[in-house]
Amino acid sequence: MKTAPLLALTALVALCGCAASDDSCITTPLFNGGSSGPPSFRVGVPASLEVSAVQTLSCNDSAASQVPDSVSAEVFDPDNHLLPSEVSLTVNGVSASVRFTPRTSGRHHVLVAFAPVGSVQQLGVYVAKDWSGRPTATTLPLPRCTQLDRTTRGTWVCDGVALHEGGRTQRLGTSTTLAPDVAVVGNVVWVVGSEGRVRRFVDTGTDLELTGSLLLSLTAPVMTIQSRLASERELWVLDSQRLHRFTFSDTGVLAAAGATPWTSGAEGPMGTDSASGLLVRTSMDRVRVVRITAWPNSEACPFQLGPDGAFAATGEPCLPLPGLPVGFEEGVVWTRVGEPFQAAGQTLRRWVVSGDTLVEQGTLVLDGQQIEAVVSPLRAGFIVPDIRLGTHAGAFSVLPVVSPEQGPLGLELLPGNPALGTELRLVSPRFYWEGDNRVNNASTVVYERSAG
Numbered sequence: 420m421k422t423a424p425l426l427a428l429t430a431l432v433a434l435c436g437c438a439a440s441d442d443s444c445i446t447t448p449l450f451n452g453g454s455s456g457p458p459s460f461r462v463g464v465p466a467s468l469e470v471s472a473v474q475t476l477s478c479n480d481s482a483a484s485q486v487p488d489s490v491s492a493e494v495f496d497p498d499n500h501l502l503p504s505e506v507s508l509t510v511n512g513v514s515a516s517v518r519f520t521p522r523t524s525g526r527h528h529v530l531v532a533f534a535p536v537g538s539v540q541q542l543g544v545y546v547a548k549d550w551s552g553r554p555t556a557t558t559l560p561l562p563r564c565t566q567l568d569r570t571t572r573g574t575w576v577c578d579g580v581a582l583h584e585g586g587r588t589q590r591l592g593t594s595t596t597l598a599p600d601v602a603v604v605g606n607v608v609w610v611v612g613s614e615g616r617v618r619r620f621v622d623t624g625t626d627l628e629l630t631g632s633l634l635l636s637l638t639a640p641v642m643t644i645q646s647r648l649a650s651e652r653e654l655w656v657l658d659s660q661r662l663h664r665f666t667f668s669d670t671g672v673l674a675a676a677g678a679t680p681w682t683s684g685a686e687g688p689m690g691t692d693s694a695s696g697l698l699v700r701t702s703m704d705r706v707r708v709v710r711i712t713a714w715p716n717s718e719a720c721p722f723q724l725g726p727d728g729a730f731a732a733t734g735e736p737c738l739p740l741p742g743l744p745v746g747f748e749e750g751v752v753w754t755r756v757g758e759p760f761q762a763a764g765q766t767l768r769r770w771v772v773s774g775d776t777l778v779e780q781g782t783l784v785l786d787g788q789q790i791e792a793v794v795s796p797l798r799a800g801f802i803v804p805d806i807r808l809g810t811h812a813g814a815f816s817v818l819p820v821v822s823p824e825q826g827p828l829g830l831e832l833l834p835g836n837p838a839l840g841t842e843l844r845l846v847s848p849r850f851y852w853e854g855d856n857r858v859n860n861a862s863t864v865v866y867e868r869s870a871g
Contacts, residue, residue, distance in 0.1 A: 457543060457787030457789070458544040459544070459808045460547075461521075461832070462547070463520065468517050470515050470542070472536075473538035485536045486511070486536065487535065488508075488535065490506055492506035494527060495528040495529075496523055497524075497828075502527075504517060504519035523822075524831065525822070525827050525828060526544070528543060543787065547817045547831060550866075552869045553866060558863070558865075559577060559863040559864075562857070563852070563853070563855055564577035566800055567845070567847070568849070569850075570608065571605045571622070572622045574627065575865075579598040579599040591618070591620065593612060594613050600647065602648075602649035603649075607620070607621055616632060619631040619654075642658040644657070644658055645697070646694065646696060646698040647800070648706070651667075653665065657696050659682070659695055660682055662678065662679045662698075664677055664729060664730060679732070681708050685712050686712060691795065692798045692799075694796075696710045697797060699751075700772070701776075702775065705722065705723050706722050707738070709740065709747070711743065714743075717739075717741075717744055718738060719737060720738075721735050721737075738776055742757075743755050746797075747797070750771060751769065752770040753767060753768070753770075753803070753804050754768045755767055755793050755794070755804070758792070759785075759793075764784065764787065765785040765792070766783065767793060767828065768782050769821070782828060783819050787809065790808055802845060802846065804846075805851075816839075818831045833851055850867055
């Protein structure tokens with residue numbers, strides 16, 4: 420896999436010292452966009468950015484400042500292909516204007532060389548393609564959803580409330596204060612209430628019909644759900660202590676197939692909601708629990724279904740995963756290596772199930788020092804990390820996407836309000852949604868993602 424040069428854009432400090440010497444000094448270089456974020460552009464739209472030279476100045480007032488009289492530039496796309504570009508010095512000679520038209524999305528690498536004085540500047544710029552999903556949104560008359568999904572027949576399920584056609588709502592739990600945990604598969608809806616009751620519903624087209632209900636032992640602790648995986652016939656639930664398996668038979672019986680302790684007690688918190696573990700299915704009878712035991716790196720530990728129908732640890736070594744989990748999908752884990760607002764920046768890494776292991780397929784370097792931390796809530800279900808490229812007005816909010824060649828990750832513009840805080844927007848493999856937490860007239864705006 421070809422990758423663009425991963426040269427971090429390191430902040431250069433001023434080296435001036437004119438108090439007792441006549442030595443030259445060097446000023447700090449600036450890129451267009453200032454300190455608000457890295458340059459951001461769109462696929463197919465002519466891009467222009469201004470790059471300042473590291474200008475050599477004399478501390479002697481009688482000496483003329485030295486500025487470059489020529490400049491050259493190269494622009495590389497995410498696959499390290501050289502793009503046609505133009506460059507010219509600005510009128511005062513202390514900076515250069517670089518112009519090019521990006522052909523693909525993702526991180527581009529720009530190299531600018533000034534002569535005979537100045538410096539060689541290198542920086543990453545970010546290019547996003549247009550939103551590929553449905554252009555119009557659906558507005559749900561509900562506060563911003565933490566969990567959001569839709570059945571095949573079209574019933575929306577938001578934080579334990581089913582919203583049927585015509586606006587009729589149906590509560591799927593008994594608690595009036597705590598929303599139940601929900602997983603949707605086709606027209607099957609699994610619900611685990613805070614009181615420890617597991618329910619299975621089927622969308623008939625007019626209602627969610629209860630097909631099974633099971634109350635766990637009243638002496639068992641109430642489950643604090645960290646993660647879940649579902650099919651039409653099975654529900655796997657990871658709580659803070661145990662890995663559960665529930666089954667629904669052909670004769671319509673809902674049963675608890677067993678619960679297995681999984682935690683070592685040393686797990687660190689993950690995501691904005693402090694999840695302790697994530698479930699990633701590797702086959703119909705095997706699963707890995709992703710956890711943090713040596714911050715800031717993760718591991719994925721294997722469990723296998725046993726003859727008693729419960730999961731058991733295999734005894735095999737856990738798979739190391741560099742970085743902190745920031746998202747997961749069916750068969751996919753996203754991790755973030757590095758910290759925001761540092762010279763080295765952050766790197767997103769996408770891990771995909773292959774056999775019984777996870778292999779890296781796609782990376783994205785986020786080396787702008789003003790890119791917000793990539794972090795997500797993880798307990799509510801499948802989530803894809805989203806990225807805000809800077810804090811200035813008009814900054815892009817983008818989604819990492821897989822390129823057809825499975826090379827470096829691309830970027831896609833998110834619809835809706837790009838200035839909205841990360842706590843009010845979420846992306847799943849199926850939807851992007853944003854909303855508010857107003858007491859009255861609250862709503863959730865949902866955009867459907869493209870199937871591809």
